[in-house]
Amino acid sequence: MRAIFLCGLLLSLLLTGCSSDQDSGAYNRGIYLLIDTSGTYTNELNKAQQIINYTLAKLNSGDTFVVASIDTASFSEKDIISKITFDDRPSKANQQKRIFKEKIDQYVKQVKSSRYTDITGGILQATEFLNERNSQTKTILIFSDLKEELKEGYIRDIPFTLQGFDVVALNVTKLRSDNIDPREYMDRLAEWSRRVEEGGGQWKVINDLERLDKLVQ
Amino acid sequence: MNIPASFLIVSNSPLLSLLLWFVLISALFYMARKPAHDAIISASRILFHAFRLGGASLVLAAKRLKVRNKEVLLAEGKVASERIIEREFERVNAAVTKDLSTFPALQRSISETVTEIDEDYHKSAEVPPVPPGWAKALEPIATISTADNSMVAEVLKSIKVTLDKGQEKALAEYRTSSKERHAWLKKMVPNLRQIEKGLSEANLCIKNLLERSSTIDRHMDEFEQINKGSNMVEQKLSSSSLTQFFISGFVLAIAIGGAIINFNLIARPMQEMVGGSVHMLGFRVADIAALVIILVEVSMGLFLMESLRITRLFPVIGALEDKVRFRMVIVSFVFLFLLASIESGLAYMRELLSQDDAALVAGLLGDVANNPVEMSGRWITMAAQMGMGFVLPFALTFVAIPLESFIHSLRTVLGVVFVGFLYLSAGLLRLLGNISRYSGKSLVNIYDLVIFLPLWVERTIVARNSIGVETGVAAENMTAFDSNSSKEQNYSKASTKKRMSRKVITKKTVKKGDDSSLTQTQEVLS
Numbered sequence: 251m252r253a254i255f256l257c258g259l260l261l262s263l264l265l266t267g268c269s270s271d272q273d274s275g276a277y278n279r280g281i282y283l284l285i286d287t288s289g290t291y292t293n294e295l296n297k298a299q300q301i302i303n304y305t306l307a308k309l310n311s312g313d314t315f316v317v318a319s320i321d322t323a324s325f326s327e328k329d330i331i332s333k334i335t336f337d338d339r340p341s342k343a344n345q346q347k348r349i350f351k352e353k354i355d356q357y358v359k360q361v362k363s364s365r366y367t368d369i370t371g372g373i374l375q376a377t378e379f380l381n382e383r384n385s386q387t388k389t390i391l392i393f394s395d396l397k398e399e400l401k402e403g404y405i406r407d408i409p410f411t412l413q414g415f416d417v418v419a420l421n422v423t424k425l426r427s428d429n430i431d432p433r434e435y436m437d438r439l440a441e442w443s444r445r446v447e448e449g450g451g452q453w454k455v456i457n458d459l460e461r462l463d464k465l466v467q
Numbered sequence: 468m469n470i471p472a473s474f475l476i477v478s479n480s481p482l483l484s485l486l487l488w489f490v491l492i493s494a495l496f497y498m499a500r501k502p503a504h505d506a507i508i509s510a511s512r513i514l515f516h517a518f519r520l521g522g523a524s525l526v527l528a529a530k531r532l533k534v535r536n537k538e539v540l541l542a543e544g545k546v547a548s549e550r551i552i553e554r555e556f557e558r559v560n561a562a563v564t565k566d567l568s569t570f571p572a573l574q575r576s577i578s579e580t581v582t583e584i585d586e587d588y589h590k591s592a593e594v595p596p597v598p599p600g601w602a603k604a605l606e607p608i609a610t611i612s613t614a615d616n617s618m619v620a621e622v623l624k625s626i627k628v629t630l631d632k633g634q635e636k637a638l639a640e641y642r643t644s645s646k647e648r649h650a651w652l653k654k655m656v657p658n659l660r661q662i663e664k665g666l667s668e669a670n671l672c673i674k675n676l677l678e679r680s681s682t683i684d685r686h687m688d689e690f691e692q693i694n695k696g697s698n699m700v701e702q703k704l705s706s707s708s709l710t711q712f713f714i715s716g717f718v719l720a721i722a723i724g725g726a727i728i729n730f731n732l733i734a735r736p737m738q739e740m741v742g743g744s745v746h747m748l749g750f751r752v753a754d755i756a757a758l759v760i761i762l763v764e765v766s767m768g769l770f771l772m773e774s775l776r777i778t779r780l781f782p783v784i785g786a787l788e789d790k791v792r793f794r795m796v797i798v799s800f801v802f803l804f805l806l807a808s809i810e811s812g813l814a815y816m817r818e819l820l821s822q823d824d825a826a827l828v829a830g831l832l833g834d835v836a837n838n839p840v841e842m843s844g845r846w847i848t849m850a851a852q853m854g855m856g857f858v859l860p861f862a863l864t865f866v867a868i869p870l871e872s873f874i875h876s877l878r879t880v881l882g883v884v885f886v887g888f889l890y891l892s893a894g895l896l897r898l899l900g901n902i903s904r905y906s907g908k909s910l911v912n913i914y915d916l917v918i919f920l921p922l923w924v925e926r927t928i929v930a931r932n933s934i935g936v937e938t939g940v941a942a943e944n945m946t947a948f949d950s951n952s953s954k955e956q957n958y959s960k961a962s963t964k965k966r967m968s969r970k971v972i973t974k975k976t977v978k979k980g981d982d983s984s985l986t987q988t989q990e991v992l993s
Contacts, residue, residue, distance in 0.1 A: 277746040303831040312744020338742030340735070340820055344827045351831060 278312040278335075280385030281305060281466065282376035285331075286320045286394030288367040295358050297421055297459060298393045302354050305391075306347045308466040311336050314383050317354060318372060320394060321364035322401050325371030331357050335383070367399045370406035377412060389416045390451075391465070395423045396438050412451030418465065419455045496914065497921035504911050511907020518900030522893040529889035536882035541696055543875055544704040548690045550779075555683045559676065566672040573665045580658040587658075591651035605630075705879065712876035718869035726761050729810070729859045732852060733757045736816035761863070764806050768864030770799040778871040807860040814856030818849040 283305070285298045302317060309315055316333040318324070332353045336343040373390060380388040396419060400406055419442065428435035439455060446453040456465065476484045496503070605626060611619050692700045737753040737760075745752040773784040774795040784795065822845065915922060 277751075278744055303833075307828050307831045310743060311738060312742075336744075338744050339739050340743055341739060341823060343743075344823050347827060348830070 278314065278383075278385050279309065279387045279389070279466070280314040280316075280380040280383045281309070281389045281391065282316045282318065282380055283391040283393060284318055284320050284324070284369070284372040284376060286367060286369075286392075287361055288321065288364050288399065290363075291395055291423070292361055292363045294393070294421060294423065295361060299354060299358055300459060301391070301393065301420060301462065301465070303351060304462050305466055306350060309336060309347075311338050311340055311343045314380075314385055315350070316376070316379060318375065319361075319364075320367055320369055320372045320392075322366040322368060323371060323404065324368040325375050327375070329372070329375070333379075365399075366401045367394070367397060368401075368404065368406065369394060369396065369398045370400075370408065371404075373410060373417070374408065377410065377415065380415070387416070388414055389418065389466070391418050391420055393420045395425060396442055397425060410445060410449030410451065412446055412449035415446075415449075415451040417446045417451045417453055419453075420457075420465075421459065422455060422457055490920075493918045493921055496918045497925075500914070500918065503914060507907050507910045507914065511903050511910070514903035515900045515907075518896045518903060522896035522900065525889050525893035525896065529886050529893065532882060532886050532889065536879065536886065537696070537701055539882065540701060540704045540708065540879055541693055543708075543879070544693045544700065545690070548686060548693055552683060552686045552690065555679060555686060559679045559683070562672065562675055562679065566668075566675075570669065573669060577662050577665055580662050584655050584658050587651045587655045591648040591655075705883070708876045708879040709883075711872045712880045715869040715872035715876065719866065719873055722863065722866040722869065725859055725862060726765075728855070729761050729863070730754075730757050732817060732856050732859075733760060733810055733813040735820060736813040739816060739820070760806065760810070764803065764810075764860040765863050765866055767799045767803045767806065768860075769867045769870070771796060771803065771864055772867035774799060778867045780867070780871050780874070803860060803864065807857045810856035810860060811853045812856075814852040815849060818845070818852055 283298075283302065285295065287295075305315060312335070314333070314335045316330055318330045321329060332350055334346055334350050336346055369392065373392070376390045380390070398406070419439070422435075422439065424432075424435055428438075443453040454464075456462070474484065474488070475481060476487045608626070609623070611623075689700075693704075734754050734757040737757045738751075741752050741756050743751070743753055747755060769778070769780065770784070772778045773781050774787075774792050776785060776792075779785050784792070787795065
């Protein structure tokens with residue numbers, strides 16, 4: 251009887267051991283950071299660097315981090331500046347973080363501002379990427395003023411599918427027109443919140459970069 | 468208060484409807500009074516008996532468990548007592564092997580010393596000087612008068628001189644021999660001391676043995692008491708078991724604290740070995756691996772303790788041959804040593820990783836203030852971590868001792884707690900039984916309270932009828948009293964006769980002992 255029990259226990263352990271390899275991704279975090287590079291917002295990129303560094307410091311082995319730019323047509327892999335899934339070994343992951351930081355530093359030095367701002371395309375790209383990765387927590391960070399400006403002919407009135415996603419708007423700066431009529435700013439935020447929540451996602455805004463501790467859960 | 472339209476008997480008059488409903492319900496309840504009372508009483512009785520039965524069963528179970536607990540407690544006490552007695556005998560054996568094995572040598576030494584002393588004693592014996600044989604011959608010569616003859620005087624003088632010389636020589640010889648005897652006696656002193664020392668050693672050994680034997684006697688008495696299974700011994704063992712439970716629990720809690728520290732030392736570097744992102748059953752594999760290492764260390768510690776016969780959790784190990792057991796001690800110690808070395812290495816790795824992390828965070832956040840500790844002092848924490856990584860596995864080895872006590876006392880404590888729980892449950896069931904019994908009675912009363920109106924009507928009618936009947940009967944009785952008085956007298960006489968005749972008939976039938984006649988008699992009587 252005892253032998254049967256032990257065999258059963260061993261078998262169940264083996265089974266769970268095998269199955270754990272398949273869904274190991276379910277315990278990892280996926281973060282996709284969209285950086286607005288349109289117009290004068292490129293001046294804010296040093297703040298984006300801070301956010302990237304902070305996020306890098308907080309991520310662990312197995313987590314995925316992608317930094318992509320928002321430009322005229324953001325629904326493209328070409329806009330991905332750097333992406334990484336950290337190695338299982340912490341020492342290797344630390345090396346990867348250093349390389350990642352260097353890449354971002356280089357990008358910030360030579361970034362060119364784009365004429366248009368395709369935020370929707372960026373979010374769609376992020377959704378697609380993170381769904382492929384099958385991370386347990388999926389977070390899209392949008393470093394932008396949330397003012398979307400699309401090139402003529404681009405169709406972006408597409409509903410989002412954001413079940414299980416956290417969408418965080420960072421450093422949503424007030425434009426000159428917002429200062430004249432603050433309702434514009436509020437409407438802009440409300441509109442994005444509506445779109446995200448209708449898609450099933452969680453919407454959050456963090457303008458104070460001192461509160462980044464809530465950024466990565 | 469709103470009443471649904473479907474419940475309104477008289478439309479637009481809820482009060483009247485309520486009244487009618489009340490009357491209707493009262494009438495229905497009154498009609499169903501008897502069966503309802505019976506149902507309530509029987510239901511309450513069923514519940515009462517069921518609860519009582521349950522309570523009685525639990526009390527019975529508690530008593531059985533108590534007996535079983537006593538058996539277990541006594542058995543454990545017996546085993547413990549046996550162990551103590553066994554240890555005492557082992558000690559006695561060791562003492563006998565160690566001390567009494569030297570007894571033959573001691574005896575030989577003492578006998579040799581005694582022989583030497585004997586020889587010395589004989590040598591030191593005073594040999595009286597032999598009196599010269601010619602001394603008596605001189606006596607008549609000494610009586611010769613020297614006044615007449617000078618020659619005789621000369622002869623006597625020369626004899627005196629010779630005698631003096633002989634005396635001096637004898638005295639010198641005597642002194643020499645005395646000196647020699649004293650020398651022999653002096654030689655005896657160390658031998659005597661040696662004998663005294665040997666005897667005092669033997670005395671000490673015997674004393675120790677006597678003390679051990681008295682201890683064994685005491686434990687044997689306890690063992691006998693346990694065998695008798697007296698209540699006093701049970702109480703003693705029970706309290707001892709409870710004390711053991713709490714003490715061992717406390718020590719185990721400390722050991723768990725040590726194990727947690729150990730876990731934290733090796734969990735992070737384990738990620739370097741098995742990966743930091745793989746999960747199993749909701750836990751990180753690195754954490755599971757670290758835990759497994761600690762558990763393996765604890766297991767090795769258990770085996771080591773078992774092999775050394777300090778604990779007796781596995782009788783198989785205890786029953787092994789001494790040679791095999793010794794090999795097992797070596798194997799488990801080697802494993803433990805290797806695991807401790809691995810832990811030490813992992814602790815070193817942990818320090819390197821934390822340094823790397825700190826450097827990375829400082830590089831990323833540009834926050835040098837977060838890392839104020841000088842790198843030159845890092846070796847202290849590194850050495851401390853490595854030392855802890857090496858020492859903790861060996862410290863965890865000793866968990867086996869409180870663990871054994873905890874497991875043994877746990878059975879007793881659980882038994883006592885469970886007996887208490889059973890008694891408490893039994894009491895609760897009896898309480899519920901009584902509650903159900905009296906609630907049945909209360910329900911009957913409440914039922915009657917609801918139908919107080921029809922009951923009141925019933926009582927009034929019954930009372931009136933009974934008064935009417937009583938008055939009618941009294942009048943009739945009064946008129947018939949006179950006429951019947953004589954008849955009654957006759958009737959009483961007749962009835963007395965009848966009774967007498969019945970008695971006679973019954974006596975006759977009983978005597979016959981015939982069943983058929985008895986039935987006939989009964990028919991007659993009826």
